Amino acid sequence: MEGCGGNITGTSSVLLQNERLPCSSHEALDSLWISNSSPPPFHGSTSMVKFGDARGENTREKTFFAQSDKGYDGSESYDNCFHQPEKKRRLTAEQVQFLERSFELENKLDPERKVQLAKDLSLQPRQVAIWFQNRRARYKTKQLEKEYDCLKSSYDKLRADYDTLFKENESLKNEVHSLAEKLVQRERGKAKSEPLDSSTISPLNAEPQKANPIALSPNVPEMPVSVKQEDASSAKSDVFDSDSSHCTDGNHSSLMVPDDSSHVFEPELSDFSQDEDDSLSRSLLQPTGFPPKLEYECYNDLQCNSGNLGFSIEDQSTWFWAY
DNA sequence: CCCTTCCTCGCTTTTACCTCA
DNA sequence: TCTGAGGTAAAAGCGAGGAAG
Structure with a gap:
């Protein structure tokens, strides 16, 4: 039961986070692949060495692992650990940071990259895909906000x-x-x-x-x-x-x-x-x-309109587009 | 051409976490 | 200090639609 002890590895956290049955065949394979990966992927790649080293610096990370520890060390049995309804677990700061860096390189996932990221982060490939999907949505929202600010200014x-x-x-x-x-x-x-x-x-x-x-x-x-x-x-x-x-x-x-x-x-x-x-x-x-007759006739209205400086509509269009 | 599978996207729901009274 | 309500961000669910075989 050492895996459930205080020294929670990335793999054990994956087990905690991803106990739900996968919903498709390839995800079933993913799940099997994750649980069968003998060395904790966090320590398996050079990038993850750094990733693992960064652990513990973040309070949220601490919270996450504290929760994991509670799951394993607390009153709940090991079985409860794996059979209670799954609860969402936020990704750790390091996981998010790693995903962010990957997102900066390319905001779309190809299958190989997804699997590799999942392996590196000890996540389900589906989790990686979902994270990228949500991240793209956030990015799009930010872009829209930027565009709005730009247009507004x-x-x-x-x-x-x-x-x-x-x-x-x-x-x-x-x-x-x-x-x-x-x-x-x-x-x-x-x-x-x-x-x-x-x-x-x-x-x-x-x-x-x-x-x-x-x-x-x-x-x-x-x-x-x-x-x-x-x-x-x-x-x-x-x-x-x-x-x-x-x-x-x-x-x-x-x-x-x-x-x-x-x-x-x-x-x-x-x-x-x-x-x-x-x-x-x-x-x-x-x-x-x-100015043409039209302008004479419309001048008063244009003034009331207070949006044309007395130029005819036609003139306005070109005038403003000149900007 | 139709069907199936897989993927992405947009929207929505659920959950974790934070703040404050 | 504890607690519950409310708010927010993020993970995940769901259905539609496109692409490929």
Whole structure:
């Protein structure tokens, strides 16, 4: 009964751990092979010499062998040892360490390797296979967690970039807004200084005011209503009419900001002759280069969406993918 | 083409072990 | 110090599906 004594070898622990009948023919052979391996496999290979030397350094290992000792040295008889319902036994730290090293080399088991590992660790080949299976599952979980963290950090970065750009966009829009307001006031002053003669007011002169979105914007408190009314009676543009059909909610003034901005960035209108002024206005008022109609129509919604910085959906897709 | 066997995988259950009140 | 509840990690069970003979 020395095998059940305090000096529990790897083989005896195997007997403890693996008393369940194997469930397949090859496992039956495995079981026979394990129990018939005369020298304790722990001492049979060079790797296991180290493995055996490491024993006792780990408390869990101690626990495991203490339990084994209890099974053999305690009140329970030898028969009880082998006929009581099998209890799960955690692999020892050394066994796990050995399996981990093997897993690092190759996370899949071929039959020969499985048998060899089982032999080295005094485990059932099935136990080795199950350990690898569970280990692969854990590895996969970790990988998923890593991927999640990676994606999350990427998302956070994109989100921060977006917030920055959104604020910048808002700031620029406010700037455009205020400059447009100044421009309207300047236009009003110019209109007052010049006599209101219908013959002198060319459609081109009136066009900036007609196209002036500020005049329609309910968001601008300092609205030059008088100017609007003066011109609107005679110069109510088709643009407004056509736009109004799309902007029935009256909140689309900002859609026309690009027009304003084109004026805003005019050098010094007073330095130009009237013809130059007109031609410049005409060129600046050309719709070419402005976002397509779709964007105008969707701009307000896009703003509410707060996820697009005013770019069209199509633009967004390419814009973000550019990352 | 069908059947059998073996293996892996994903999911679930069971068990051992730890922590804490 | 002991104990029981609760939580967690790991070993093992189970069924589905693929590959090979």
